[in-house]
Amino acid sequence: MRTPISYFLIVSGMLFAIGTVGVLVRKNALVIFMAVELQLNAVNLSLVAFSRMHNNLNGQVMAFFSMVVAAAEVVVGLAIIVTIYRRRQSASVDDANVLRG
Amino acid sequence: MPLDNLVFWVFAPICVGSALAMILQRNAVHAALLLVVNFFTISVFYLVLGASFLFAVQIIVYAGAIMVLFLFVIMLLGVDRDEPLVERIRGQRALGVTLGVGIFLELFFAVRAGIGFATRAPASFDRVANEGGNPVALSRVLFRDYFFPFEVTSVLLIVAAVAVMVLASRQRRAITRAEVERAAAQSPARETAPDPAP
Amino acid sequence: MFDLAWLIPALPLAGAVLNLFAGRRLGSRAGWVASALVAASFAVAVAVLIDLVALPGEERRHAVRLFEWIAAGAFRVEATILLDPLSMTMTLVVTGVGALIHVYAVGYLENDPRVGLFFSYFNLFVFFMLMLVLADNYLVLYLGWEGVGLCSYLLIGFWHDRPVAASAAKKAFVTTRIGDAAMMLGLVLIFVHLGTLDFETVLGPEAGALSNGAATAIALLLLAGAVGKSAQLPLHVWLPDAMEGPTPVSALIHAATMVTAGVYLIVRSHPLFEASDIALTVVLVVGLLSAIYAALASIGQFDVKRALAYSTMSQIGFMFFAAGMGFYAGAMLLLVAHAFYKALLFLTSGNVMHGLHDETDLRAMGGLRSEMPVSTAWFGIGALALAGVPPLAGFFAKDHIVNFASQSGRATAWVLASIAAFISAVYISRPLFLVFFGRRRTEARAHEAPWRMHAPLAVLAAGAVTSGLVLGLQAEGGLLERFLEPVTGAAHGTGTGPSEAVLIAVSIVIAVAGVAVAWWIWGSERVDWQSFPERQPELAGWLSNAFYLNALYSWLVRAPGLGFGRGLRVVDDRVVDGAANELGVAVTRSSRLAPILQSGLVRSYALAFLLGAVVLLLFMGLRF
Helix, strand or coil: CEHHHHHHHHHHHHHHHHHHHHHHHEEEEEHHHHHHHHHHHHHHHHHHHHHHHCCCHHHHHHHHHHHHHHHHHHHHHHHHHHHHHHHCCEEEHHHHHCCCC | CCHHHHHHHHHHHHHHHHHHHHCCCHHHHHHHHHHHHHHHHHHHHHHCCCCCCHHHHHHHHHHHHHHHHHHHHHHCCCCCCCCCCCCCCCCHHHHHHHHHHHHHHHHHHHHHHHHHCCCEECHHHHHHHHCCCCCCHHHHHHHCCCCCHHHHHHHHHHHHHHHHHHHHHHHHHHCCHHHHCCCCCCCCCCCCCCCCCC | HHHHCCCCHHHHHHHHHHHHHHHHHHHHHHHHHHHHHHHHHHHHHHHHHHHCCCCCHCCCCEEEEEEEEEEEEEEEEEEEEEHHHHCCCCCCHHHHHHHHHHHHHHHHHHCCCHHHHHHHHHHCCCCCHHHHHEEEEEEHHHHHHHHHHHHHHHHCCCCCCCHHHHHHHHHHEEEEEEEHHHHHHHHHEEEEEEHCCCCHHCCCCCHHHHHHHHHHHHHHHHHHHHHHHCCCCCCHHHHHHHHHHHHHHHHHHHHHCCCHHHHHHHCHHHHHCCCCCCCCHHHHHHHHHHHHHHHHHCCCCHHHHHHHHHHHHHHHHHHHEEEEEEEEHHHHHHHHHHHHHHHHHHHHHHHHHHHCCCCCCCCHHCCCCCCCCHHHHHHHHHHHHHHHHCCCCHHHHCCCCCCCHHHHCCCCCCCCCHHHHHHHHHHHHHHHHHHHHCCCCCCCCCCCCCCCHHHHHHHHHHHHHHHHHHHHCCCCCHHHHHHHHHHHCCCCCCCCCCCCCHHHHHHHHHHHHHHHHHHHHHCCCCCCCCCHEEEEHHHHHHHHHHHHHHHHHHHHHHHHHHHHHHHHHHHHHHHHHHHHHHHHHHHHHHHHHHHHHHHCCCHHHHHHHHHHHHHHHHHHHHHH
């Protein structure tokens, strides 16, 4: 492979930054959650790139586990969002400000 | 230009572009779909990087399971309506964008200082790491060196499934007196009590 | 008898304590007990005197150690009584005249419900005065000094439900306090320079070893204390107001004894004053100015006791004048004579007030001779004695002083002193004529005082008549002067100026002329003195308000004092309270800022910790 590894890392960085902005700027809980998934994927990408660079598979294994955990997390997170939606009839995170004080 | 370079330069813009577009979409469904596109491009990157197993798993798990789940919930909750554009918190957008840019710059300079822009991957990856093909090599590492974490993640998945079942079930709970009075106040004309919910 | 000398102050102290606790039960007998104790003290003093005189002249100095008072490192003070001619003279005056005034007070205050407390204070005063004059070191003297100040305050304000009396007591205390504070500084300086406060050391040969600066400082500070206690310029303003107290108080404290404490202090400390080149001159000037000022002020007073108060100030001015010339024996002679005739004058005016139901205004009296003949005689004796008519006591005392001025070469001082003597004769004859002679200006029927109030007056009158003859007949080397010589040293005139006979003749002429002038203005009907305030309101105002010094002090001290007080109050309210309140307000305000951070919005929190993450990354990136 002739592409420098850093290119992948730059892409990964961009994706991570975009995901961060998405978490901060969006109000819909689901979209925020999706942005978090974007961040996770960015990290996975960089893990795999490093694995390629270091010439072993540890990075790929880590990325694999990350995916598993992300799946579990998505499941639980969506369940929570659904529960909150049922209570409040709104999916906007701004409306969940009961801890205001 | 070598093939992987070409692939990279084709898919990288798609990747970043779809990510950007995702966060800028007002419609949640559109955002989800754009994210799927993004996952596809990432899986292609995995392939280029020699992680063919992850390429497959990414598509199956992320794009196929996780995003489907997302879309189910979006549709279920009826939040496919457009999100309002007004930002209530002062300075949130500006600061958010600034910080995002800041993070990117930090990572950029970290990469430059760390490995530089010229480092290429060693050519021996396919022979050394991916010996026997990527799935075989990966499973060799996974089931030998990382066996214990593997089992733990399986437990984790079960726990997650149970948790979801608990969270999502509607519990019958005692109807409070306040709710009874509220119901009575809302419909004073009724002479008989309403039927209990099924 | 020296071993029993401690009884002299102890007996009045016992009386004070007794009357304090048992006064109410004793009732009117309290006065007799108090008088008896003071009289007993006098008897002991006489016995001590006899023993003292038995010693040869130079050895007439016996110290009786009572107990060790302060032992603090290098600072040791013992409570010691000194029995020497000077202290015995003062002791005899204090106890003798004191006993007589006590007896008078029994009759004067017989109807007062708090008579027991009065005699407790009275005895306490005698105790402190005795400690003052019998002290063998400056600290015991200061104890007595402060004590008599306290008793003066208690007694002036004895009728404390009268606001005038209460404020007069306060004024007396505060004004003398200024002098007392200076005196304390003087005592400190004495200790610093001489290492001890004992008279034997301080007033011995080492006094001459003091530097001029140190001696001047010490002397002037002690003088300040004396000026305050003796009501000389400029700390005199409390004495006229102190007349609000009962008349026996005015007689004992503010005529015969306490106000003369300043003179005693100067005479006792004369080695310190002589070690400085200007201190004695200052004493002289203060005395002379006070004498003239007070004499003029006395003429303008319409309250008989205030007139007598200014008279006291003037006479003490003469004593200071004498001391300032180095003629200490002369000052002491005047002190003794003054004790007799001033007490006599005060107590007789007490008779008049008693007879006219507490009237003190001279304009409401007149022609009382017919109803109070005995009192007339007493007042006449006292007035003539003060005026300096021979052969009464004042003549000898004042004459010696005035003549000494001339004989010691101080011509200007002699002239001024003679003028003061003339005015003295005028001012003291004025109340004599206004009260007892002339036309009656009051409808009230005056009655004479009972015999037991006359008895002490008789003794005082006898003293006023004879003391001059007995003690000071000779110009130099009179009985008192020779007696005091071991302590005071001999004072000699230089023999310049007019001869003795001329000087005596001048004195007599001045005295008689003064009485005559007073007769002409106030005794005969020829001068319309009653309309004088209307005809010459300014001059009358200056005289009756004692040249407005009181008002000046008021303006100088009270107004800034009140202003300062108000300023401090503003500081207290705004700065101190303000700071405390502002602290609370600031806390409240800042705590209102806190909830702004707790918006409950997840995105804000996310922003916050992302910010932290970025900063952290930056920090780590820069480090590596």
